[in-house]
Amino acid sequence: MAAPSMAAALAASLPAPTAAPAPAAPVYEAIPASMAKVIDIEAEISLQVVQLDGMVVSKILKHSRDATSGTVHGLLLGLDLDGTLEVSNSFALPHHVSDEDEKSAKSSARYQASMLRSLREVQADDSVVGFYQAINLGAFFNQSLVEIQALHQDKLRHGGIVVVHDVSLTARGNASFRAFRLTSAFLDAYKKSNFSTTSLVNHRLTFSAILEEIPLQVRVNPLLGSFLSTLTKSSPSTLPEASPDAARTSVVPPAFAALDLRAxxxxxxxxxxxxxxxxxxxxxxxxxxxxxxxxxxxxxxxxxxxxxxxxxxxxxxQDLAPLPEEDxxxxxxxxxxxxxxxxxxxxxxxxxxxxxxxxxxxxxxxxxxxxx
Missing domain, CATH: 1.20.5 (Single alpha-helices involved in coiled-coils or other helix-helix interfaces)
Known part of the structure; x- marks a missing residue:
């Protein structure tokens, strides 16, 4: 009982707390006209370029390589800053065998909410700016991609984007990343659920007018670039009698996929x-x-x-009453x-x-x- 009594004694000896004054109401100043194009609060500056962080590129490459199923997709997180969509993080979404099942959809939604909540707790970027999807041989036109992107463009700031990664080009030593979003003409027809021949003619829609491509850049941290250069740099082998092929070694050996002659x-x-x-x-x-x-x-x-x-x-x-017209x-x-x-x-x-x-x-x- 000594410790509680000591705490009570210390509390009693402290001066009574005084009531804190009520905080004054904040005063907001209007943004000057000269700064209106710099501070894009109302998302009036159109999206000009997508900037992928090097870590995001690495995550997408790893997810595409390690995936056991043909469906590889995930969410992109970042910030839309004055016409530049900066994608700073991403995470993979689980693949369910029966995507049509309502239970699988609810499970995926719970997983997304849990991941975003965890990122928010560690002060990481948790703002969804789009999604990514791995493709093969350059073909990415499908109903699923169109539906998800239409939902994002209806809910997200500036509509969000979809980044497609071609696995077949990466296997040949040329990593391919492209950013797209749906065109306004296609969105208008999609919201009306009208893709009849007349609607296609009126909206001037063809397969090439479904998506519009946005320029994409990859931003690599200089520290990360230096680290990768040390991994690819070869060094003499420590073995006393090394073969010519093993005379020099590196942590990341060079890839010769670009020289593959197979058809x-x-x-x-x-x-x-x-x-x-x-x-x-x-x-x-x-x-x-x-x-x-x-x-x-x-x-x-x-x-x-x-x-x-x-x-x-x-x-x-015959001077008879006409029959009524029917629907x-x-x-x-x-x-x-x-x-x-x-x-x-x-x-x-x-x-x-x-x-x-x-x-x-x-x-x-x-x-x-x-x-x-």
Whole structure:
């Protein structure tokens, strides 16, 4: 009981605390007109460039290399500062086998909230500015990417961005990172859920007008660059009788993927093009079937209206009251015009595979010419 009594005695000996004065209300000054373009509070300065931190690049590369599934995606964190989107951190999102399952979606949402809360507790960047996704052979047009990016552009400041990383180019020694966002014309059609032929013509939409590319820069910390240079620098081997290949060693050995003459990339590219062309033909067949159904139902409705008109003319000649006009849409179930969004996305995939094939073939021809 000595310790509590001592504490009580010390507390009693201290002077009574005085009431703190109420804080004055803060006074905000208007931003001068000359500074309006520097301090972008209302996000009026359009996004001009995306700046990826070197650590973010390393994280995406590692996630793409270590992933066991074909789906590699995660969130990008950073700050939108006066036209420059600075991406300073990222974290991977778990992949669920059944992404359509509601339980998997809730689990992913809880994981995101937990990660953002943990980053906030350690005073790290926790502001979501977009997401990243690994792709193969340059093809990234799909429904999932469009839906996520449309949601981000509706909720995030300046709309956020999607960074796509081409794994196939990285395997050949050329890391590829590109930043995109949806165009305003596509977003307008997407919000109306109208991708009919008329809507595509009015919005001037093609597969090349779905996304717009934003210039991307990679910012590397000088300290990190120096550290990587020490890892790649070779040093003499400590072995007394080392072979010529092991005479000099380095922590990160040089990669010779750029000198690989195998044509596996060409074969895979051609297979993907054939598969996507088949998918496009199937989609166009489905659209044509639906259009024939619409034409049949419309023809039935038009015949019914023409017959009713003739009956009314005959009744008018007999001085009889005309039959009431009925709602054709209730009598005939005319299906809505099919969406052409999937066809556009498949065309975008074919175009991406074709460009990847062109780049792979040209580099392979140069290598073979050099070897010859």
């Amino acid at each position: 596996s990339g060409l074969t895979r590219n051609l297979e993907q093009i054939i598969e996507t062309v088949d998918s496009y033909r199937n989609e166009e067949g489905n659209v044509a079937f639906l259009q024939r159904q619409i034409a049949r139902e419309r023809a039935k409705a038009e015949n019914y209206m023409a017959k009713r008109k003739e009956e009314n003319l005959a009744r008018a000649a 054709v849409t209730r009598l005939f179930k005319i299906p809505p015009e099919p969406s052409r969004l999937e066809s556009m996305l498949l065309l975008g995939q074919i175009d991406a595979y074709a460009k990847s094939l062109e780049g792979t073939a040209s580099s392979s021809l140069l290598k073979m010419y050099g070897v010859r």
